[in-house]
Amino acid sequence: MSQRWFGLASGALFALGLALSGMTDPGKVLAFLDVGGA
């Protein structure tokens, strides 16, 4: 029972974190990995 709630809550928090940090935007991730500049 608690496994479900911990799973649901941590999954939701993870999605919020990814969205807030902009890591759902492939362009931003690629820019971070682009050590050769823009």
Place this chain on the structure above:
Amino acid sequence: MLSALLGGLLIGLSASLAWSGARQVAGISGMLGGFLRAPWGSPFPGWFLAGLVGTSLLLGRVNGAAWTNASVGSRSIGWLLVAGLLVGFGTQLSNGCTSGHGVCGVSRGSARSLVATLTFMTVAALVVFLTRHAFAGAVP
């Protein structure tokens, strides 16, 4: 800048909650692999994925592309399929991905995770350099 910090805090909080509450490593590939191998096994992976995907869908509805930018550039479906298969193969081979090794493993001081993280970050930067600069235009 601030949103990146807050987002990172939330991801760390999520990983801490999964570990302290349910002794689970909050790795996306691990959750997906666990769920696909045994859908009716431990309830944690399935509910984690439900929370992850459900929240993303909600955020997309509330705030549109600003939150869940699904743009994949000019890549075709075929390339995305190849890339997805490679990611799936690699994460199963190394037992983790950016979240499992990079967030959880490195945080708890796992040498295996540190090696994995250094490897995939280096290779990722190399691939970006090759496709964007060295052979720009060669990859459709």
